[in-house]
Amino acid sequence: MLCEHCHENEAKISYTMVEGNEMKQMQVCPACFQKFLAKQFPSSQIPPLDIQPMIQELLSLFHGKDEDAEDDRICPVCGRSLKEFRKTGMFGCDNCYDTFSEELNALLPRMQGATHHVGAMPEAFKRDREASEKEQALKDRLDAAVADERYEDAALLRDEIKALKEERHG
Numbered sequence: 001m002l003c004e005h006c007h008e009n010e011a012k013i014s015y016t017m018v019e020g021n022e023m024k025q026m027q028v029c030p031a032c033f034q035k036f037l038a039k040q041f042p043s044s045q046i047p048p049l050d051i052q053p054m055i056q057e058l059l060s061l062f063h064g065k066d067e068d069a070e071d072d073r074i075c076p077v078c079g080r081s082l083k084e085f086r087k088t089g090m091f092g093c094d095n096c097y098d099t100f101s102e103e104l105n106a107l108l109p110r111m112q113g114a115t116h117h118v119g120a121m122p123e124a125f126k127r128d129r130e131a132s133e134k135e136q137a138l139k140d141r142l143d144a145a146v147a148d149e150r151y152e153d154a155a156l157l158r159d160e161i162k163a164l165k166e167e168r169h170g
């Protein structure tokens with residue numbers, strides 16, 4: 001894929017921009033990404049960015065797995081292999097996240113310090129995320145109550161989930 005900015009070099013970096021309520025996914029080359037960073041953070045002294053060695057180093061840390069070891073897992077949707085992912089650090093489609101989830105679960109804490117987003121986000125997204133997490137916790141408690149045959153508790157939890165959904169979605 002060519003860089004969406006210069007349309008000359010191979011896109012090796014993917015990033016998402018959030019402007020208002022819109023999210024825009026960009027695929028750019030390292031040179032254009034460096035220019036983007038310099039424009040976004042003009043007062044910062046950003047060193048030249050060569051992300052490939054960093055990705056390859058991080059990918060080689062997977063639980064003692066040898067990068068050259070035979071692992072023929074392939075994404076059933078796009079055909080991207082684990083070897084290609086380790087080489088480029090790029091997925092071929094959204095299903096790759098499920099196919100290579102074991103590698104991601106090992107990589108993300110080393111790369112970002114967490115397995116989920118913990119930084120700043122727009123207030124609307126934050127409220128929605130908190131409500132989703134609360135709803136999932138209630139569903140887990142509901143499943144446990146049903147499994148333990150505590151049907152009165154399950155009914156209360158069901159009603160609480162229903163009220164939360166109505167509050168979120170109107």
